[in-house]
Amino acid sequence: MQAKTKIAFTGDMSFSAFFQKGYQKNDLIDTSLLNFCNECDATVINYESPITPLKHTKKKRLAHRTDPEALDFIKKKFTYPILSFANNHMMDYKSIGFIDSIEETEKREIPFIGAGRNRDEASQYVIIGEETKVGILSVQYKMLRKLTKNFMGPLHESMIDDLQERITELRAQVDWIVLVYHGGDEFLHAPMPYTRKLIKTYLNMDIDIIVAHHPHVVQGYERLNGKLVFYSLGNFLFDSTYQRVQEGTDQGMLVRLLFSKDTYEFDNCPVAINREQFVVEKGVDSPFFIEITPKNYKRLWTYESARKPQVLENAKDLRVTELAEIKEQRLQQKLEHKERLEKVKLHRMALEGYTMLEPKEENEDSLLSEEQIDDSAEQLLRQQKKQRRRSRRKTKRLVKRTLRKIFFEKQKNYRKWVLRVGRFMNKLFNRGRNVYQ
Numbered sequence: 001m002q003a004k005t006k007i008a009f010t011g012d013m014s015f016s017a018f019f020q021k022g023y024q025k026n027d028l029i030d031t032s033l034l035n036f037c038n039e040c041d042a043t044v045i046n047y048e049s050p051i052t053p054l055k056h057t058k059k060k061r062l063a064h065r066t067d068p069e070a071l072d073f074i075k076k077k078f079t080y081p082i083l084s085f086a087n088n089h090m091m092d093y094k095s096i097g098f099i100d101s102i103e104e105t106e107k108r109e110i111p112f113i114g115a116g117r118n119r120d121e122a123s124q125y126v127i128i129g130e131e132t133k134v135g136i137l138s139v140q141y142k143m144l145r146k147l148t149k150n151f152m153g154p155l156h157e158s159m160i161d162d163l164q165e166r167i168t169e170l171r172a173q174v175d176w177i178v179l180v181y182h183g184g185d186e187f188l189h190a191p192m193p194y195t196r197k198l199i200k201t202y203l204n205m206d207i208d209i210i211v212a213h214h215p216h217v218v219q220g221y222e223r224l225n226g227k228l229v230f231y232s233l234g235n236f237l238f239d240s241t242y243q244r245v246q247e248g249t250d251q252g253m254l255v256r257l258l259f260s261k262d263t264y265e266f267d268n269c270p271v272a273i274n275r276e277q278f279v280v281e282k283g284v285d286s287p288f289f290i291e292i293t294p295k296n297y298k299r300l301w302t303y304e305s306a307r308k309p310q311v312l313e314n315a316k317d318l319r320v321t322e323l324a325e326i327k328e329q330r331l332q333q334k335l336e337h338k339e340r341l342e343k344v345k346l347h348r349m350a351l352e353g354y355t356m357l358e359p360k361e362e363n364e365d366s367l368l369s370e371e372q373i374d375d376s377a378e379q380l381l382r383q384q385k386k387q388r389r390r391s392r393r394k395t396k397r398l399v400k401r402t403l404r405k406i407f408f409e410k411q412k413n414y415r416k417w418v419l420r421v422g423r424f425m426n427k428l429f430n431r432g433r434n435v436y437q
Contacts, residue, residue, distance in 0.1 A: 003129075003130060003131040003132060004132055004258055004259060004260050005041055005128055005129030005130075005131075005132040005133070005134050005258075005259040006039065006040035006041050006256060006257070006258050006259075007040055007041060007042050007043075007044060007128055007134060007136075007178070007256070007257050007259070008036065008037040008039075008040040008042070008043040008044070008254060008255070008256045008257075009043075009044045009180075009211045009230075009233060009254070009255045009256075009257070010037070010043065010044070010045045010046065010233065010236040010237075010252075010254055011046065011213060011232075011233035011234045011235050011236035011238075011252035011253060011254075011271065012046050012048045012213050012214075012216060012233075012234070012235050012236060012237075012238040012252075013045050013046060013047055013048065013236045013237045013238055014047065014048045014049040014064050014066060014089070014237070014238045015049070015066040015067065015070040015073075015237070016049045016064035016065055016066055016238075016240070017064065017238075017239055017240035017241070018239040018240065018275070018278060019237060019238070019239055019278065020067070021067075022070075022237070022278060023067070023069060023070040023072075023073035023074075025278075025279070027279065028073075028237075028278075028279055028280060029077060029237070029279070029280045030279070030280060030281045030282050032269075032282050033254065033269065033271060033280065033281075033282060034077055034078070036254055036256065036269045037078060037079075037254065037256075038078065038079040039256075040079075040256060041080065041128050041129060042079075042080045042081075042082055042126075042128045043078045043079070043080065043081050043082065044082045044084060044136060044178075044180060044211070045074070045078075045081055045082065045083055045084065045236070046084045046087060046180065046182065046213040046233075046236075047066075047083040047084060047085060047087075048064065048087045048088075048089050048090075048213075048238060049064035049065055049066045049089050049090075049092065050064075050065055050066070050089070050090055050091070050092055050093045050097035050098055050100065050101045051065075051066045051067075051068055051070065051071060051100060051101040051104045051105065052065055052066075052068070052093050052096070052097040052100035052101060052104075053067070053068060053100070054093050054096060054097050054100070057092060057093045057094065057097070058094070059092055059093075060323070060326055061319070061322050061323070061326065062089075062092075062240075062242055063089075063092040063093070064089050064092055064240070065092065065093055065097065068100070068104040071104055071105065071108050071110060072108065074110070075108055075110060081110055082110075082111050082112065082113065082126055082136065083105060083110060083111070083112040083113075084112070084113055084114045084138040084180045084182075085101065085102075085112050085113070085114045085115035085138070085154055086113070086114025086115055086138040086139050086140040086154045086155050086156070086180065086182050087114075087140050087154065087182045087213070087214070088140060088141075088142045088182070088214070090115055090153065090154050091153055091154075095152060098115070098152065098153060099117065099152075101115075102115070102116070102117065111126050113125060113126055113136060113137060113138040113180070114137070114138030114139065114140065114154055114155050114180065114182075115138075115153060115154040115155065116152070116153075116155075117152050118150075118151060118152065119151050119159070119162055122151070122153065122154065122155040122159070122162070123137070123155050123159070123162045123163060123165070123166045124166075125137045125166055125170055127170075127173060127174055129259070131261075132175055132176075132259050132260055132261055133173065133174040133175050133176075134174060134175065134176045134177075134178060134259050135170040135173065135174040135176070135177045135178070136177075136178045136179075136180065137155075137163065137166060137167070137170070137177070137178075137179055137180070138155065138179070138180040138181075138182070139155045139156065139157065139159075139163055139179065139180075139181060139182070140154050140155065140156050140157070140181070140182035140183060140214075141156065141157055141181075141182060141183030141184075141214070142156060142183075143156045143157070143158050157183075157198075163205070164205055167205055167206055167207065168206075171206055175259070175261055176208045176209070176259050176264065177206065177207050177208050177209075178207075178208065178209045178210070178211060178257070179202055179207045179209070179210045179211070180210075180211050180212075180213070181199070181202065181210050181211070181212045181213075182212070182213050182214045183195065183198070183212065183214050184212060184214050184215045184219075184231065184232060185215060185308070186214065186215050186216055186246075186311070186315075187215060187216060187217055187246040187247070187248070187249070187311045187315075188215055188217070188219075188304045188307070188308060188311065189215075189217055189218065189219055189248065189288040189300075189304055190219060190220065190231075190288075190292070190297070190300035190301045190303075190304040191219060191231045191232075191292075191301070192301060192304075192305070193301065195231070196222075199212075199224075199229055199231075200224065203224060203225070203227050203229070207227070208227055208228070208264075209227065209228045209229070209230075209257065209264070210227075210228075210229045210230065211230045211233065211255065212229070212230060212231050212232055212233075213232060213233060214232065215231075215232040215234070216232075216234060216235050216238070216243055216246070216249050217232065217234050217235075217246070217247075217248040217249060217251070217288070218232060218233065218234040218248065218251055218252065218253050218286045218288045218289050219231035219232035219234075219288060219289075220288060220289060220290045220291060220292040220300070221289070221290075221291060221292065222291065222292040222293075222297075223291070228264075228266070230255055231292075233252055233253045233254070233255060234248070234249075234251050234252035234253055234271070234286075235249055235250070235251070235252045235271075235273060236252045236254070236271055236280065237273070237280050238273075239273055239275060239278075241318065241322070242315070242318060244275075245314045245315070245317075245318050246311060246314060246315075248288070250272060250273040250275060251270070251271065251272055251273070251283055251286055252270075252271035252272075252273070252283075253268050253269070253270055253271060253286060253289055254268060254269040254270075254271060255267075255268050256268070256269070268289065269282065270282065270283035270284055270285055270286055270289075271283050272284070345380075345381065
């Protein structure tokens with residue numbers, strides 16, 4: 001009897017936003033869902049955030065991050081997890097956050113696909129199974145890094161040659177090839193025609209099955225020329241304000257593929273995110289997880305196309321609201337920073353002897369008011385700034401004049417040139433020291 005290979009695939013997962021500390025809950029994921037995955041030889045997880053201790057980024061909004069301790073939870077709960085890093089959030093915390101993700105994953109000996117510190121590592125694959133072997137790769141839609149010699153980041157669509165080279169290399173080693181694709185229109189329950197066209201391009205590259213993510217809602221599956229495509233598995237463990245304004249983002253689907261030498265089959269298990277208790281439970285069958293055929297596809301994508309403007313409007317409204325909140329927070333931070341600076345200025349003035357001594361006779365007329373203190377502080381700061389500007393101008397003139405003399409005279413007398421440079425540097429040092437004393 002041939003040994004079969006079982007592989008489970010989850011939807012989008014990220015310990016960020018509302019699930020930032022979810023890994024601290026032992027009962028976070030329903031036992032039936034874990035059993036569904038752990039009966040397999042491996043579980044492929046689309047992990048949609050960098051894993052880094054960094055807590056600050058230049059990205060204004062929709063920046064996700066995961067504490068490194070969450071990887072311990074994943075390794076404990078899943079028998080053999082494989083993380084797919086080919087997605088649009090892996091660079092939310094720039095290169096440092098991305099490198100942290102890879103190093104933290106390697107430290108715990110968890111395999112990953114779809115990203116790397118160079119092009120070869122980004123296009124790497126994993127092989128599952130002993131007798132029936134299955135190769136798995138991952139790619140995403142968005143170009144987050146240009147194709148330079150020192151490329152680092154997720155594997156994206158522009159690297160089609162790298163992907164084709166890996167598929168050709170992999171085909172000689174395995175019986176089946178599965179591509180984990182991150183792309184498609186967000187929050188729509190059916191793929192758009194241009195997405196289907198791109199998917200067919202990947203299938204023509206000798207790929208047998210495609211499992212897609214990114215819409216954050218469940219979409220259907222389709223059989224094309226004997227090959228299978230899952231257009232979106234929705235969310236598995238991922239919840240944010242950006243998603244909550246859209247319908248269906250609290251639902252997902254687990255898919256389990258069973259491979260033999262000649263054929264394959266699949267079964268599925270619905271997932272539901274309980275937003276009140278912040279846990280992941282077994283859900284009910286989704287009306288959108290259906291087989292897409294030429295007969296029903298036109299009706300599906302026509303309806304979703306009509307719904308797309310409302311989806312974009314919801315996202316736009318949320319964006320305006322969040323940007324206004326961010327602006328208000330930054331303004332408040334600036335005001336707090338200004339108040340701290342004022343306290344520092346007054347403290348410096350007291351240390352430097354600019355404040356008045358305590359009067360001999362304590363009465364209200366002899367005390368300075370807050371306005372007078374502020375005026376004197378501002379006047380002092382203006383004088384200090386003016387002095388610094390004057391000193392910088394003199395220093396620049398001195399540098400230009402001296403360098404000009406050095407250029408014309410160094411050929412005449414080398415010893416004089418060396419002495420002149422020494423005197424110049426000494427003079428420059430003394431000038432700077434006198435200014436800031």
